[in-house]
Amino acid sequence: MSRVLLGGSIRRCFLHTGQVLKAEESVATVSKLSKDQLKKRELRRMAQRKAAAKRPASDHPLYMPISKALRFLRAAEVGQPSSQQTLNLTTLIVAERGVPALSGSVSFPRPIKETKIAVFSDDEGQLKTVAEQFNCHLLGGSSLIEKIKNGDIPVDFDKAFATPEIVPALTSQLARVLGPRGVLPTVKKGTVAPDITPLVKQSLGSMPFRQQGNCISIAVGKCSFADGQILENIIATQEAYKEALVNQKSKKSSMLGKTTLSSTHGPGIVIDFA
Amino acid sequence: MSSVKKQLEFLNKISYNTKKAQIFVNSEKVTGLKLLFQWQNHDGHMGARKFWHEYLPTLQYYNPALKIDLLRLKNDKRDVEVPCKIEILGRESKILDTINMQYKKDNEIMDDLLLKLDHEVVPQDQLVKV
Secondary structure, eight states: OHHHHHHHHHHHHHHHHHHHHHHHHHHHHHHTSOHHHHHHHHHHHHHHHHHHHHSOGGGSTTBOOHHHHHHHHHHHTTTSOGGGOEEEEEEEEEOOTTOOOOEEEEEOSSOSSOOOEEEEOSOHHHHHHHHHHSOOSEEESHHHHHHHHHTSSOOOOSEEEEOGGGHHHHHHHHHHHHTTTTOOOOTTTTOBOSOOHHHHHHHTTEEEEEOBTTEEEEEEEETTSOHHHHHHHHHHHHHHHHHHHHTOOSSSOOEEEEEEEEESSSOOEEEOOO | OOOHHHHHHHHHIIIIIOOTTOEEEOTTTOOEEEEEEESSSTTTTHHHHHHHHHTHHHHHHHOTTSEEEEEEEOOTTSOSOOOOEEEEEOGGGOEEEEEEOTTOOHHHHHHHHHHHSOEEEOOGGGOOOO
16 A cells, blocks of 8 residues: 555656656746847837737727727617626727836716715815815815714715815824825825815816726726717827827837727727727 | 637627517617516526527617616525516506516517517618628
8 A cells, every 4th residue: 555655656756847847948948039039029029019009990800980889889788787887998008118107087078977076175265166166075174184084974085185284184184094095185196286176177077097007998988878978088088098198208109009999798899099 | 708709709699690689679669678587597587587698689789779677686585576577668668568587488588579579670681790
């Protein structure tokens, strides 16, 4: 019995060494490429990606005009809960190594969801103006900070703005509550200013985007929206992307590649985005 | 769903390959369909779920104005009797007809629906193939 076990263990050991040897061989073949060859391969791949990005979208087998694509996506989403029927736009970005990620924000003519806003200020006049112009969820000064700190008011807002004089109190008392949720007003984020009104106006209906890997994905609407509204949102997205490309701080600018419109349960359909 | 071939199959299933559901519903008489069944398959509710996945996308594709509402009720403990039915709605949400889907297969449900719906088959030249 012990011999059989011994034999078994030896066999397993040989197999293991065999796998290790194979792995070492593959590593050796990878490292055989010299630096020049690796660089050439990188350049070749970049040229291929650029050529693919320059090709017209209509060449792709999954290309469709937007109206036809929306008809298919609505059919694919039939019977699904309306909260899940989101339309997504995914754009490939062709960028060279070292180029910073593309980012910015889109201001949608038809926002996807109502954003709840909180405004912190000790200036009564400002609070009054903001309350008159916008539908704010929470408005207040030091007393509001106290209430949120004690847990009397839940943190259920999506964006927060503040005037500079209240920022130290906010940071010292609510940084641990608002910070992890990403709603703490800071100068760096651009959510603190002496005059809040233009800030709120800018950010209402705007959606931030950022390149993740080699693509940007953003929700542009719901299946219940009319074709025109979705089209307006797509055009706004296109303009925002182009603006982000212009403002990109790099010598070599990125390129927009294949763009796909898809829904939560539906297929991805290539559209003309250039 | 990354493969182009798979996506083309998915699109063609909606617009070309599901023959029974390729109909134009008379929109002057019928304005919508309302389906009610269980989240779970027991008590003969599986056919309804399959009918939803197999035939409703094609029906919606060729009738974009047809309002299709679907309500699925959760019945984990099997303590409630959930109806399994389709209601055909007319003008002003008036119920024109009701079809029982319990213990029926998806194709049988589609056959029953075709019998009760005022419709015409989509002509061959108007079918969309991707």
